[in-house]
Amino acid sequence: MEMPVPDASVLSRKAQIVERLSDVLPPHAVISDERETHAYECDALTAYKCPPLCAVLPANTKEVSDVLRICHEMGVPVVPRGSGTSLAGGALPTADCVILGVAKMNGVIETNYDDRYIRVQSGRTNLSVTGAVETDGFFYAPDPSSQLACAIAGNIAMNSGGAHCLKYGVTTNNLMGVTMVLMDGTIVEIGGAHLDAGGLDILGVICGSEGQLGVVTEATLRILHKPEGARPVLMGYDNSEVAGQVVTDIIKAGVLPVAIEFMDRPCIEATEAFAKAGYPMCEALLIVEVEGSEAEIDAQLKLIMEIASKHNPVELREAKDADEAGRIWLGRKSAFGAMGQINDYMCLDGTIPVSSLPFVLKRIGEMSKDFGLDVGNVFHAGDGNMHPLILFDANKPGDLELCEEFGAEILKLCVEVGGCLTGEHGVGIEKRDLMNVQYDPADLEAQMAIKDIFDPAWLLNAAKVFPLATSQARRAA
């Protein structure tokens, strides 16, 4: 993966840059020793590494503003970092950048149950947002798989989703306001405890802008009361086309499950070997979860089971208690770990129209043979978000490149059938050079024009999202 050549004039001024940053931050908040900057050399896309010039860990909005103002004045690139869990390389440094980590800013500022929001500092982890309100019966809905570690700042940057967004939406649908610092140090308040924008929906553009428009330091998030209960049902089919039809039929019947998860045979086999969840060996497994009171769950599951039965399942299992529910989810939740036990893998994130599922799975199977690399598919079936896991051997020369080539072909297929390159992980560096597949030059120009307004010098996370050749003129200016 190509990255821009570091700016020699920045590298040569390291001492001055560190000195000025040290003037506005406490001693331990500036990390410039090469033995320590290695901790920030990559995110969860570990195939790519590059230690930054230095890293800073500000404790509040004022300090973030000071850091950005100084970097702006000195022409130093900045890469914001939440918890470093990006699978797309969203927080990958360049050698000439300052990593701005928000991890120290993890407090709760305000909790308001009457108006159903929580205001937090952006370094707070996703799960600990729910943690702050769950004893009172509330939760924060977006639930990315990395929720134990990932920060709200990163969730906002990537507009993160999760398994339950069919009902609750993704980050952008649950974000009410932010405090954001622009690259020149200006602090902006956008949105708040009210709904919708009074003018242009700037908040909507910031969410999902991958840390390229500003650094979010505080966020107001919508919280909801937890449902009375939830219960999953597991179904197995010997044909993925039939499983796809079951999903469609459930949705058409007017039931809106909170989650519909799909796994194919390679994934089922791997997770069984690893987690022993008791899954049936079949071509397609579905986990469908509904919420509500006992009676409501019974009524919804009755309808879902009727639909499922009509399509001759090889297995149909309703969780009778919390223990069984846990076991139904166990395999799905350990799928990535299980695949990792077998091999190195690359996790893709394309979205397709649900109706294209059988065709896409068939094509992925064919391509798997052509490339000679195995693939397992985990899929948020209700919303079409696929996670093909391509297995490869990182120690085998050329295997990573082959895997990336295969991944690119799968993502092109997603676009071809009417879907997109990334459903919840973001573009980062990983899908950057595929953006031309989904967008025409005018589409990309319109997006880059937005960055021009927020960050005219293109200092903020500039080597991401857009193909390097496309953003070259702006980054060099």
Add this chain to the structure above:
Amino acid sequence: MTPKTEAELAQMITGANGPLRIRGGGTRPIGQCTGDALDTSALSGISLYEPGALTIVAGAGTPISEIEQTLAAENQRLAFEPMDHRALLSTQGAPTLGGMAAANISGPRRISVGACRDFMLGVRFVDGQGNIIKNGGRVMKNVTGYDLVKLMAGSYGTLGVLTEVALKVLPDVETTGTLRLHGLTDRQAVQALSAALGSPFEATAAAHLPNGPDGEPVTMLRIEGFETSVKYRAGKLQELLKGYGDVAVTLGDGSEWAAVRDVTAFADQPGNVWRISAKPSDAPELVRRIEANAVQYDWGGGLIWALADEGRDLRAALGDFDGHATLIRGTADVPTFQPEIPALAAITTGLRAKFDPRGILNSGIMS
């Protein structure tokens, strides 16, 4: 001008030598706008509808009624419940998809499922220089590049002219239950609505009419779903709210909510109409400050509709608050939209200059 294709629209905008006034169905005029009328009604028609994928795609000029009928045939609906402005604004014509999207029009269900912008999956539009631009797509989860879909939602045609919109739709419901409490003060009402919205029983609308149909205060909640579920939750909410008085429950098709959605109570009354988005618990105090001729609360207090004398500047009375006020009907010597703080205004100005450097699209509506 009535372009028949997106390409023709692009040519018209490129060739325009003066301001253009973009018109969908013409049912939601807002602010002051001059210029040649640019009518999107010929960019019409549903190009894709997949009930199993909860997705519909149509041209911007497509009447909302056509979309709603198509969805109803498959037992689905636009969950954000777009308001129909015709009664309130005394307009004729057919509201269009493009107009709805450009104004981010939602209804009472916005409090539970989200706004129009939350259901917009993709857009195609022509910017002020005639560039044809697409963003988003037709799938529910899409974080590929910046989200210009949200930016276009509620931009009132000032950044570009929408030509196509893709929407997420949801299943329609079997039964609607409406709960009513009578005689509450504004403050009690907002507290009761907050209690219901903060419960696990999924109210999908929460309104308070200080002057209900018979002149007395009525507080309303809506619950929807399968009949057994609606009955169960209605019972739970009656129990939860018993401290506020007797809760009457009616089951039916929910048609009583159309009047709340469309604010028909103000339709035949003189005066300006303001729409105020606020933090719900602030709402009773804000209403006290503005001394309006009549008000209606929606979204559990988060949306205040206020009827006020012509010429009055309600923003002066509101003072500094968490939210914004828009002048929906009538004129006053004040901006139609809430002025932004300087740092945000600079961004907005910059965005307009990028997308419409000549300032010809619905010029002056939002500024």
